[in-house]
Amino acid sequence: MDFSKIAAMAAGHAEARAIQTAVRLGLFDALASEACDAVALARVIRCEPRATAILADALASLGLLEKNSARYSLSAGTARHLVAASPEYLGGMILFDAALWDEWGRLEDAIRTGRAVRDPDMFQSDPAATERFIRAMDSLVRARGDAGWTAAHLNLARTRSMVDLGGGPGTYLIEFLRKYPELRGELWDLPGALAIARRILKERAADVIDRIELRQFDYHRDPPPTRVDAVFLSNIIHSENERDNLRLMHTCYQTLNPGGFVAIKDHVMDDAMTTPASGAVFSLYLLLTTCGRDYSFTEIERWLAQAGFAAPELIPLPTPPFSSSIITAVRP
Ligand SMILES: C[S@@+](CC[C@H](N)C(=O)[O-])C[C@H]1O[C@@H](n2cnc3c(N)ncnc32)[C@H](O)[C@@H]1O
The missing domain is CATH 3.40.50.150 (Vaccinia Virus protein VP39)
Known part of the structure; x- marks a missing residue:
């Protein structure tokens, strides 16, 4: 296995956390009806504009959003699986994964003891x-x-x-x-x-x-x-x-x-x-x-x-x- 694959896997928690946070904030739902820039997006999800732009850019880099002339919109897969109103919404599973963040932080304990951490x-x-x-x-x-x-x-x-x-x-x-x-x-x-x-x-x-x-x-x-x-x-x-x-x-x-x-x-x-x-x-x-x-x-x-x-x-x-x-x- 080459360096890039190992490095990407080892940092996979950052990508997972970006998606989980966006679902928790309702960021994908906010873009379901129309594209908007980071300032407008931040207003809808009640977050700080500069930080919202950082998150939205990261999501765009991952292919979860599209970015044109500073405006963000949903990609086809995102509209299908990350908008709560979609019948194929995966958000329920993502929110469950997000809630287990602390448990994952205790994986070492589980391996050492052989027991569940909750x-x-x-x-x-x-x-x-x-x-x-x-x-x-x-x-x-x-x-x-x-x-x-x-x-x-x-x-x-x-x-x-x-x-x-x-x-x-x-x-x-x-x-x-x-x-x-x-x-x-x-x-x-x-x-x-x-x-x-x-x-x-x-x-x-x-x-x-x-x-x-x-x-x-x-x-x-x-x-x-x-x-x-x-x-x-x-x-x-x-x-x-x-x-x-x-x-x-x-x-x-x-x-x-x-x-x-x-x-x-x-x-x-x-x-x-x-x-x-x-x-x-x-x-x-x-x-x-x-x-x-x-x-x-x-x-x-x-x-x-x-x-x-x-x-x-x-x-x-x-x-x-x-x-x-x-x-x-x-x-x-
Ligand atoms: C991982 S979920 C699977 C749900 C469903 N079968 C599916 O595949 O979508 C496990 C299910 O088993 C149920 N369950 C766990 N322990 C049980 C028990 N002792 N008796 C009956 N149901 C139990 C849980 O409440 C939950 O609904």
């Missing part, structure tokens, strides 16, 4: 943090298109009932129900997350809301209250340790009717644990904030087999933009 409570103990977390999942999945891709490629034609376990905002379940009118879905999650899901469903899923049941369920404690044809878990196993993931696979098995299947969507690592690279780096975030990490197909397949599942299959999503895979397995 209570690994899945952001459930403070309603504002829960909302930021759940909106981040929704924002990332909608901006990247994971839910649409998954609904198009996971065959649910013979599935009548499904649980989205740890379904969070319900982004996937909404797409599944839209594609399959015969399907009924249950979203099982912790109470704080369910409160946000309820709001999101009202905001934009009026067409399917009568086919979704929200159920309070802690997969560490509760026995499955019902049985269904399919259990979907997206971005769940990466927050749990190896022992709890094996237990979780048993819970999925008990939740399924015979002949039903589980679908696990996550980063699925190779045996060397270095590919995909985004998964290997994401494991650092998981180390900081959870008891988990990203796992390999070999590890996940082993838990599935130990829980009684058969016929595991790996479906990688196309890269880019995706970086995850889906593993399916059947309850005989």
Whole structure:
């Protein structure tokens, strides 16, 4: 690897922080309707003009803004992903990342101790943090298109009932129900997350809301209250340790009717644990904030087999933009 690449990576926090700060300040929203110069921009976002120009120039140098005759405007990608009114807004995820700045500053502690640097409570103990977390999942999945891709490629034609376990905002379940009118879905999650899901469903899923049941369920404690044809878990196993993931696979098995299947969507690592690279780096975030990490197909397949599942299959999503895979397995 050459000098420039190493140096750019090592200073990547500056670029990340510039984007996070611009989203927090509403800078992209301020430019959504018309181009303006730094003085006008500073007035709208209530900041100091010279400093605003420095930030806007940095964003223009990164290709996030265009600059013509001292006036700044949005680039096409920025208008699509960084303006709050866009359906593909990534800002929810960016604000969540911004809120974890202090945790990243303690990565050295996590590596030395092997423990998370915050209570690994899945952001459930403070309603504002829960909302930021759940909106981040929704924002990332909608901006990247994971839910649409998954609904198009996971065959649910013979599935009548499904649980989205740890379904969070319900982004996937909404797409599944839209594609399959015969399907009924249950979203099982912790109470704080369910409160946000309820709001999101009202905001934009009026067409399917009568086919979704929200159920309070802690997969560490509760026995499955019902049985269904399919259990979907997206971005769940990466927050749990190896022992709890094996237990979780048993819970999925008990939740399924015979002949039903589980679908696990996550980063699925190779045996060397270095590919995909985004998964290997994401494991650092998981180390900081959870008891988990990203796992390999070999590890996940082993838990599935130990829980009684058969016929595991790996479906990688196309890269880019995706970086995850889906593993399916059947309850005989
Ligand atoms: C990373 S989010 C994934 C949300 C959603 N599945 C997605 O992919 O967009 C993890 C979800 O698991 C939920 N969760 C965490 N611990 C849980 C538990 N013990 N029981 C049930 N849900 C849990 C969280 O509230 C959150 O909604």
